[in-house]
């Protein structure tokens with residue numbers, strides 16, 4: 001496991017300057033950390049500093065089942081809380097729905113449900129045609145998924161879609177109980193619906209179901225730390241530096257004398273607990289943001305990179321005007337608010353002291369070895385004829401799933417998860433007490449509605465303003481409700497009924513006026529209880545054609561536009577989040593952006609890099625002309641200006657080379673643009 005070890009690099013061993021600084025040690029940041037410290041440049045290994053706001057992973061996080069308790073107030077030390085507001089179309093009547101994310105080394109992977117679902121091939125094959133960005137197609141990304149994986153399930157590990165030599169252990173949930181009646185019912189019910197019972201990781205998008213795959217091995221969680229830091233940490237001690245309990249409060253920018261493009265030179269930090277200002281750290285190459293899709297755009301904005309108008313309203317001087325920062329927020333929303341009762345105990349063992357005893361005696365097949373005892377997962381495309389209004393259709397165009405179905409052995413979710421007020425929740429769920437139940441989960445895989453993240457304040461210690469804007473595209477409501485209806489039909493089928501499993505029949509109090517489990521009832525339930533599945537994404541999206549997509553924030557190699565020395569490498573870069581679950585995608589973004597960085601600094605690639613820089617320069621010049629050029633500049637002869645800019649860029653590149661040679665020199669005297677406020 002990742003726990004029981006102090007990952008903090010002693011203060012006196014920290015340098016003032018690194019080759020790279022990674023902000024945020026979740027799946028994306030940890031994956032990137034391993035990748036960058038595994039290569040050397042000019043005969044010297046890179047020195048990389050990972051800065052994480054949270055601390056070391058606590059002992060309890062090794063035990064998968066304790067995931068169920070996250071989201072409770074007692075677990076504040078590993079969480080960021082993000083209060084958000086309803087737009088009036090969802091969480092009806094709820095006072096303060098809240099979502100949360102990981103604030104601990106390993107980020108979400110240190111306590112999450114650990115499900116590993118990559119999405120399907122079309123999710124990745126659509127990226128180039130839709131964004132113009134190359135290098136993200138399914139063939140490429142499958143190679144990376146498989147490279148990192150060490151699959152333990154004999155049922156799938158040799159089928160050609162899984163890796164066996166990576167450091168990320170993956171297993172099927174409760175494999176030991178795989179032959180029980182419950183799993184058999186799941187298999188038969190899928191087949192009755194015309195769905196195959198087989199591995200969902202072969203790239204197909206729908207029509208299949210299987211057991212959940214999750215990042216566990218031998219009964220313990222395999223977090224980003226276990227998989228990508230622990231195995232390498234001792235051997236790479238001089239390269240892998242970690243600073244925990246430290247918030248990056250700003251990215252520092254300088255204006256190079258010979259270039260119009262600001263350059264990132266380092267970061268400013270503060271103590272996470274007290275807010276006391278901390279050290280500044282500088283980079284000779286780049287800062288990489290992997291702070292998660294809610295904190296990454298916040299950090300960009302407090303640093304002066306984002307929508308200029310919004311920044312001005314918060315008293316921040318815009319340094320780089322990127323209107324897309326914080327926009328395009330989406331996830332896999334859905335409901336966990338209906339239940340099956342009468343579940344046979346062989347499928348759902350009791351959570352007793354003897355289970356805990358078994359676990360700590362090393363019997364890792366016990367109940368504690370599984371996060372939510374999830375029985376199964378399936379991906380389904382709905383019949384268009386059933387839908388109340390015409391749907392767009394990416395779904396048909398790419399043959400995607402509309403919804404994911406899962407069954408989990410958890411009794412629904414607490415107030416913060418569901419976003420429903422406690423009194424309503426109690427009235428609805430008290431009838432479940434003492435019952436042997438499964439929760440029925442339906443999640444939308446390709447959400448259309450988009451929300452945003454804005455600043456509440458200029459402090460990174462405060463949560464940003466998060467607005468999900470659910471159901472602003474009404475077809476999302478139809479999709480989740482119809483998905484639920486079809487799942488209910490499946491759950492009423494003979495394989496479940498013959499085991500005595502039936503649907504919980506107490507109606508949700510606010511939806512009593514509709515016939516139980518009718519489409520109208522489900523639409524009502526969905527409006528009240530839809531919640532984020534914590535798969536936040538899209539807030540610094542990738543796009544390689546800025547003419548068509550002015551909201552693009554990063555290019556296909558994860559470089560932030562209109563600034564040098566800065567990349568975003570977490571789920572923020574999704575223009576459209578792949579279906580499935582987002583942790584695998586976060587590992588991918590860390591890994592793929594890491595590949596690009598390694599390539600970009602490879603000497604053999606110098607010519608290519610020059611070309612890219614020139615391209616970037618040209619794009620920048622076009623942009624300056626299109627948007628922001630003051631009147632007198634616009635009148636300049638275009639050709640002349642282009643030449644001037646290119647010349648400046650060459651000088652800048654020369655300067656960069658000189659700086660690289662001086663890498664060993666300690667702190668330089670930067671002309672930092674960023675105003676310190678921490």
Ligand SMILES: Cc1cc2nc3c(=O)[nH]c(=O)nc-3n(C[C@H](O)[C@H](O)[C@H](O)COP(=O)(O)OP(=O)(O)OC[C@H]3O[C@@H](n4cnc5c(N)ncnc54)[C@H](O)[C@@H]3O)c2cc1C
Nearest residue numbers: 024026027028053103107108112113114115248292581583
């Ligand atoms: C309760 C829960 C259950 C989930 N279950 C699953 C699941 O079963 N399967 C799945 O695939 N996905 C699941 N997810 C989602 C998954 O965990 C995330 O998609 C994934 O962790 C995202 O990785 P990331 O690296 O982009 O960001 P994060 O995991 O959010 O990591 C970002 C890190 O950056 C740090 N940070 C933020 N701001 C700063 C700053 N200014 N300075 C320093 N550090 C900073 C944070 O503390 C955090 O540790 C779940 C998430 C939650 C919250």
